[in-house]
Amino acid sequence: MKKFEVEIVGTTARTYFITAESAEKAEGIAWDEMEADWEIPSAWKQNSELSFIEEMEEGSENNNN
DSSP: OOOOOOOOOOOOOOOOOOOOSSHHHHHHHHHHHHHHOTTSOHHHHHHOOOOOOOOOOTTGGGOOO
8 A cells, every 4th residue: 555645725714894994904903803713723824814805885794795
């Protein structure tokens, strides 16, 4: 029999709805919230990266369209 190393990678995302004065401040708050979340494994935190920041219209996080 041969021995193989097999790595399987899964990608997940977490979305945070942040109220802040600027996109830069919103990003900082989101990183802080992610770091404080005890349910997120440390390996996931270490490999996380920003996907996007988009300013939202008021109340749009409740709209599924």
